[in-house]
Amino acid sequence: MKRLLLALLAILLAPSAALAQQPDITLINGDLRPGLDLSGPWHWSVDPYRDGLAGFHGGEPGSSSRRYADVDPEEVARRDPRALFEQDMVHSPVVTLPGSWIGHDQSMRYYDGLVWYQRTFAADPKPGKRYFLRFGAVDYRAIVYLNGKKVGEHEGGFTPFALEVTGTLRPGRNQITVGADSERTWDTVPPIVTDWETYGGITRPVRLVETPQTLIDDSWIRLTKDGRLRATVKLSGANAGGQHVRIIVRQLGVAFEGVTDADGSWSGDVRAPSSLKRWSPEVPTLYDVSVEAGGDRIDDRIGFRTVEVRGTDILLNGKPIFLRGISMHEEELGTNPTRAMTPAAARALLSEIKNGLHGNFVRLAHYPHSDVMTRLADEMGLLVWSEIPVYWRVNFGRAETLALARKMQRENIVRDRNRASVVLWSVANETPVSPERNAFLNTLVADVRQLDDSRLVTAALLARRDEAGGTITQVIDDPLAASLDVMAVNTYNGWYSGDPLSVLPSINWASPVRKPLIFSEFGADAKAGFHDTDNQRKFSEEFQAEYYRQTLAMAAKVPFLRGMSPWILKDFRSPRRQHPEFQQGWNRKGLISESGQRKQAFDVLAGYYRQVGQPSR
Template identity: 45%
Template sequence: MMKYAFARLLLGFTLLLSWAAASGQEARPGDVQLAGQPAAGARADAAMAPVQNIYGRSHLSLNGRWSYIIDPYENGFYDYRRQAFDASKSGKGGFYDDRKPKDKGDWVEYDFDRAPTMKVPGDWNSQAEKLQLYEGTVWLRQLFEADPKPGRRYVLYFGAVNYEAHVYLNGKKLGMHRGGFTPFQFDATAALKKGRNVVVVKADNTRHQDAIPTVNTDWWNYGGITRDVLLAELPATWIADYKLQLAKGDARRLQGFVQMAGASPAQKVTVSIPEAGVTFAVQPDAKGRAVIDVPVKPLVYWSPQQPKLYAVEFSGGGDKVLDRIGFRTIETRGQDILLNGKPVFLRGISLHEENPLIPGRLRGQGDMRMLLQWARELNCNFVRLAHYPHSEEMTRLADEMGLMVWAEVPVYWTISWTNPDTLREAGRQLTDMIERDRNRASVVVWSVGNETPIGEARNAFMGSLVRTARGLDDTRLVAAALEIHRRGRDITIEDPLAQLIDLASFNEYAGWYWASNAEMLDFRFDIRLDKPVVVTEFGADALGGYHADADTRWSEEYQDRLYQNQFRMLSGIPGLRGMTPWVLADFRSPRRQHPYFQDFWNRKGLISDDGKKKEAFWTLKKHYDEVEKRYGP
């Protein structure tokens, strides 16, 4: 009976058009709603709907050294009766007050002024020894000077805080956000002061079974403010969002929309691409939304060989936004992937948002550029940004460097499939990722998850996410990293989700988690789908510098032989059109506990934790060089 009840429950999910009312914006077509409940993307956390291209606005960076207080019992948030201070009648009493003793007899049990500091953006695990394995609450405080102008709107923006963030400005709570990899922002206008301002963040990276991601992952749970913090200034009426891409099925038309917000959203917007000789105007409706659908002369297409980006200007309502946008088409036809109408083989690699040479999350564009340059050295034209949304700067760099991107949300392994709140959270994170990156030409695949187990509840959950992705963007491919199944010596895909997505995309670890280097060649792939096949993971752990024969696990030779054998196995798949082996560089993971070979590192990287390329790096590069000769660039 339970499964039928759940099936009926899932029938209550509908696509809801719901922008945050505070921003004056229309509904978001990707938001999923359970009948009688708030929408999946509805911002009950008080966050504003995202402002597109926040870096293109006038802004003050709040990055730098932030004072921090470790609070494992959350004394700065709850009183001794476990009641939240910010929910009390006065709203006072928490660490967010940043209170100082009034006199020598006053009692205050915290002091940000005397607290240590850490660098933001940056995780806390890598910046203090006592926090290396810490999961819980840390309070962070930053002081800054401001001079707010009358008639302007001010937005406090966070690129990412892992996992739950409560944000206070000058003692006033702006809101709360959950999700460690997507941006969020709050309207700070009312709380902002002329002169000295205090922003305090309660960051909590505690894992939860019903969260996205859940408790069980294979990467380090870095806590803290891990991406940029900005205070952006907007006019009274502003350009809140926009999308501009080539129309699906018609590369001679530009389609998308402009969304105005603020005091007078129904103001004309002009869009211009000077280099292409394109200028046109659109008239938003009373809710500030205007649809774009205009003919255009042939443009220079974005591609890995020629990553052409056009300067695009949106202006209206006293606001002006400049962006750099590439235009290209991506589609499938039978077993082919077509980029700008021509077949392409995705020569890819998977990577985490982590620099193996420096502890912790990536801290800037230099780290990101290094990882993407390593991918370029492999002769890649494609990267899988696993297993969560990476920084907006990463996708912008991929635009610039000519690397196609697989972008993914952390729906990973053991999700609470029957919990409607979990589905709502997954839908919101997927929506946030798509809304942020839908103008990035490099992003060609939206992935709704990784290695999720087949089951009625899971199938409904994942099917809902696929519909959400397609409702938000019909110009890109939708996929997921599926699991394979073995029937004797045959390797098959028996996942009903494969029927809903655009690629026959899957992970397989022949030679490592099952079979050996010698045995793996006895298996064959039997993929009975008329879709392009993309192998999203294969690989083996190898401790950099550890050498033995090709039958000795953990050696570079074993990893290298496995790659050679994988190429032989995969060559038997007629529809093979891409791969993203696991993984570009070694990365940290609490699941990897062998004291010698792992030491809390996943060693499947082609580059070691000291930046040295393992033997398999050169084997993959050679293979990609040969693939390029066969399939073209």
């Protein structure tokens, strides 16, 4: 107890851990705002020694190494034969972005470090307007230059960020240069060791966004549990205070309004009309919503629903629901994925869940997925678990690491608070219990509740195994469980344990706290097309199918189980997995192969979900 109190005190006193360390700009719905899409051809160049960031004695890089310089090296060299350049971004190879550098060249397969990207674009900046570079994601760190001037940095490979370039953007030709650094340490989030592919680079779209001087920086519209439509709006700009705000929900004929306070904030609500149709997996109704303020306007399609916990039940729109789901990584189908998550790529994956597995739920592991995915989940009717990459052995005793995790969590929540599909925010996955970890994660849980009181908080935990008198009991005794709305456990009995599969249905589950439980992971590897009917050897389709049958039989006996997201929809790349016959750099726990071939276990889970597929129990 003393260690826990000391850990909590250290975190609370650390100035870098304050929730107030919000970014200067949120730029909500930045992907939908008017602007210029900078997807397409970019030049690229590796920089394994980070020569473009600093000279070999420290300090600024030499003129021969500045990838971001606003010059054409070849043109300068023609004018001055004594000029020296040891790089030339203008004439470097070209790739199409967004997408990880894993697909640029065969030599980049396991590259981990700094890569530079550069392109030019034409602009016509107008007086009285503001301009931002909005990035969907750069994995893991981004250093951004415009016309040779540094305009900002961002750490965190999976959340959006926007950098204001109003004073740097010029009429005509502009040059943007981005250093993408994938290297992680034991202090980063996630740490060095994970079980998925790094996929460094500019993995989501980049846009030049134009806004008025006073812009809608953040807006959140939701249905409260007492039946009201509530809006929270924040403006940015010198004249953000005293601005008129108007919220319009067209199909419902609803409009409500107010005036921002001195710092540009406003909140208001109105009784939801009886004609409102609540969003659900069965009827994923979305409404056209507009927010107008300060000469700015943003449009969105938003669903309205409520989610809460009562005893051991999860209630969607006031009715108990069983979450029929599966986990997935952000990796498109194909033998050479590059994390280019287009709408078509996202739909192909989510359709396998919704239509193939008869699912209503997806766990987007182990980091925030693209907003393409969450918007599509809204449209298709899939409930979403969203999480940040606090994974395994994060440095829980370091205040700066906590501050980074809090920033990532805020960026994730603010981006997707208007997505009806998102019902669970997860703060961690399989983290070892310690006083420092408990304090770290409890801080994140408190932040979630401050940022979003309309959803549930969870984390993927581990359980203790007890054996007595030939009976196996899995006990959920993680102290974090008391702080969560929904408990979740990753369990791999019969795969990572020596249990015969026939034993699994007899395993009991117990918890000292009374809350709903999700089996957030369970699974077994199988290489598509490898069969062993007689022995059901591990890595065979037969073993995986039987593993699912027996694990589902175990799950059916857990009285407080309210959902599951087995591991995993699709085989995915993982450098940890190197069996020369079965893995070769792929985690094979998918129910479909990397190219989309369904394995036998797919039909086992689909049949189970078909049986329990009623909207309420």
